[in-house]
Amino acid sequence: MNTPFWLDEPTPSVDAGSQDEVDVVIIGAGITGVACALALARGGLRVRVHDARGIAEGASGRNGGFALHGGAARYDVARETYGAEAAKELWRRTEGALDRLETVAGDAFRRTGSLRLAADDEERDEIRREYEALREDGFAAEWRDQLAHLRPQFRGAIFHATDGSLQPGRFVRGLAEQAAAEGVAFREHHRIPSLDELDAEQVVIATDGSGRGLLPELDDAIWPARGQVIASEPLREWLFDCPHYARHGFDYWQQLADGRIVLGGFRDFSILTEMTDDETTTEPIQEALDAFLVELLGYMPEVTHRWAGIFGLTQDLLPLVGRVPDHEGIWIAAGYSGHGNVLGFMCGELVASALLGEGDDLLELFSPARLLVSG
Ligand SMILES: Cc1cc2nc3c(=O)[nH]c(=O)nc-3n(C[C@H](O)[C@H](O)[C@H](O)COP(=O)(O)OP(=O)(O)OC[C@H]3O[C@@H](n4cnc5c(N)ncnc54)[C@H](O)[C@@H]3O)c2cc1C
16 A cells, blocks of 8 residues: 555566776665766766665655656746756756656656646736746747636646646656666665765766755755655546646646546645655545545545655755765755656756766855755
8 A cells, every 4th residue: 555556566676787986876776866877888988786675666656657857936026036047957957857857757757737736816917927937938828718628616727738747657767777888887776875875986876856965055955845645546537638737836636547536735734744754644634635635536545555655845946956065976956846757857968967077057056055055
């Protein structure tokens, strides 16, 4: 029951490889670490990825399976906070990352679009502002008012045609197989207790919200948050063509191709207890998920999977990507604020290109120095 639905399918094990001497060690075999490893190997470096668990067993195999463009903030807010050009560039680049993801994900990705719903009038005004900002900058957002087919009632929505639905566990494991084929070594079930123990000149921290204890200043900048999810038995009726989310992303659900519903969220019902890296499900949140499932469907189906996962939140909802100041040879890509399927894929590649000496405008926006107070 506690196994995430995404990890509950047989997968061939990834070849561990045998690189004793490496140029780069990566901590974390989720989407970030694996995408980074693949890019570094293709750049000619010898790479070893360590994970305390198995490949994709962190947030990358425990999420809602939404593959969304953009950042975690609303686009209109992002323009105000990060600057109009920076926000536009970030949104544009994530669209490119989604296109690349589609080419490597095989049957783990479906280009369905996604629907951002307003639960009340206030949220409608907010997402309307987002819609207008997106249209102004040339993005393909569509406004939807005809939502009477949905329960409960929603007050409006933005349809994003570029987004999709991801089987994240299958996607990351598939990418890890490609990385292994390019010579990347994997050490699964091997926790790195301290950065001092590592034998490579360069180290990439790719632990999103679960890397507590590696560097004190990172612990202050990236806060662990728990998300809880349920999956139902396959339903006979077809209700949702694409991933749906409402209440600023606090509730999210989708219907998979086999008919089952994957539903997560309600973290805000107990926001303080959910600021934790304890990966267990809790009764209040699970009950809220069950109640919402009944609201969505009008009845309670059998729930086959219940799980929790940990992601990393940052103060400005942007990840930290690049060199860690005051620590020679230490790099980071983490802190996607619950929006890491596409961003993690993109930022794993981005930190790899930084390590290979290539510049990129996004590295300034994501600079770790902006949030790190050195210890
Ligand atoms: C419930 C939930 C729902 C979400 N829904 C979505 C969604 O629908 N769409 C979306 O875009 N994003 C979503 N996210 C966020 C997304 O899952 C993450 O941002 C993304 O998976 C992060 O990938 P990662 O590779 O950076 O980190 P992870 O996948 O968390 O991988 C980090 C790995 O580091 C390992 N590790 C940590 N410390 C050590 C150590 N000391 N030594 C060795 N290994 C270590 C961990 O074992 C872990 O496997 C969700 C997250 C959760 C938890």
